[in-house]
Amino acid sequence: DTGVSQDPRHKITKRGQNVTFRCDPISEHNRLYWYRQTLGQGPEFLTYFQNEAQLEKSRLLSDRFSAERPKGSFSTLEIQRTEQGDSAMYLCASREGPGETQYFGPGTRLLVL
Amino acid sequence: DQQVKQNSPSLSVQEGRISILNCDYTNSMFDYFLWYKKYPAEGPTFLISISSIKDKNEDGRFTVFLNKSAKHLSLHIVPSQPGDSAVYFCAASARGGADGLTFGKGTHLIIQP
Numbered sequence: 001d002t003g004v005s006q007d008p009r010h011k012i013t014k015r016g017q018n019v020t021f022r023c024d025p026i027s028e029h030n031r032l033y034w035y036r037q038t039l040g041q042g043p044e045f046l047t048y049f050q051n052e053a054q055l056e057k058s059r060l061l062s063d064r065f066s067a068e069r070p071k072g073s074f075s076t077l078e079i080q081r082t083e084q085g086d087s088a089m090y091l092c093a094s095r096e097g098p099g100e101t102q103y104f105g106p107g108t109r110l111l112v113l
Numbered sequence: 114d115q116q117v118k119q120n121s122p123s124l125s126v127q128e129g130r131i132s133i134l135n136c137d138y139t140n141s142m143f144d145y146f147l148w149y150k151k152y153p154a155e156g157p158t159f160l161i162s163i164s165s166i167k168d169k170n171e172d173g174r175f176t177v178f179l180n181k182s183a184k185h186l187s188l189h190i191v192p193s194q195p196g197d198s199a200v201y202f203c204a205a206s207a208r209g210g211a212d213g214l215t216f217g218k219g220t221h222l223i224i225q226p
Contacts, residue, residue, distance in 0.1 A: 004156070033213050042117075042202050042216025043157065056212060091156055093214075101147060102214060104156035 002026070004105035006092050012111045013082055020078045021108045025094030032075050033102060034067055035091040043091055043104075049075060082112045116140045117205050119217035127225050132190040134220050136203030139184065143205040147214065148177060148188045151200045160201075161188070190222075198224045 005024045013019050025032050030051050035043035046065065048056040051072040060066070064082075069075040079086055089109050093102040118137045126132045134148075144165040149157035163170040163177045163186070170177050176189045190197055200221050204214040 006156075035213070040218065042204070042218050043214070045213025045215070048213055059213070093156075101159050101162055103159060104149070106156045107154075109154070 004092055004094050004103055006090075006105040006108050008108055009106060010109050010111075012113065014113050015082060015084060017082055018078065018080045019082055019110065020076050021090055021092075021110075022074060022076050023092030023094075023105060024074045025092070026096075026103060029094035029096050029103075030072065031095045031097070032069060033093040033095075034075070034077050035093065035104075036061070037089040037091060037107070046077075079110075082110075084112045086110060087112045114139070115217070116143075117203055117215050117217040119201075119203055119220050121220050122218070123221040123223065125223045125225055126193050128195060129192045132188075132193045132197065132222055132224070134188040134190075134201050134203075134222065136186050136188075136217055137184060138186075138205050140205070140207065140215070141184070142207040143215070145206045146177070146179060146186050147204045147206075148175075149202045149204060149216075150197075151202060151219070157202060193222075193224045195224050195226060198222060 007022045032049045034046040037043045047067045049069040064080045067077045089107045091107045093104045095102045147162040148160040151157045161172050161175045163179050179186045200219040202219045203217040
């Protein structure tokens with residue numbers, strides 16, 4: 001039984017570039033979440049999918065952030081025109097149903113120079 | 114405004130003693146609460162959860178207590194072990210998790226030998 005996986009684990013980019021992160025949830029989990037964590041803070045919720053439907057996206061930080069889950073399996077989070085303030089750990093989590101625990105992946109650490 | 118507060122940034126406990134980590138929340142819509150443990154450069158690992166219909170949940174060395182009237186929960190670890198040294202996050206959800214989890218800022222637990 002594999003857990004949530006994320007790729008890449010680390011990304012260094014220059015300001016203004018676009019980046020895309022991938023998340024593969026636990027196979028039977030139909031709910032998928034993206035979070036951002038900055039230094040000294042807890043994870044901050046960004047967006048939520050149930051199967052391929054994005055049910056909550058108002059918490060995405062700006063219109064430069066977008067997420068997809070085209071076939072209800074893996075998901076991608078894209079940040080366009082990156083800024084230094086986007087440097088953070090981006091976490092993905094999945095769960096099986098309502099009221100169930102969310103299980104987190106190892107995260108993608110982004111550094112924008 | 115922080116809806117989930119962990120007021121102790123750090124806590125030092127002697128090995129073998131009880132560790133008590135505290136968490137307060139303000140949103141009365143929260144109905145599910147979780148504790149996660151996090152090591153540096155890794156994603157949060159689920160420890161234990163509690164539904165708002167209960168006031169206690171126990172799993173091995175870990176017990177979570179919920180006081181709804183005080184909007185307070187606590188995590189007890191007995192006995193504390195060196196491997197318990199990590200950052201502990203309290204998290205809460207409402208509406209079946211459709212809004213994602215709301216996290217506190219974490220408490221760094223240090224177990225002294």
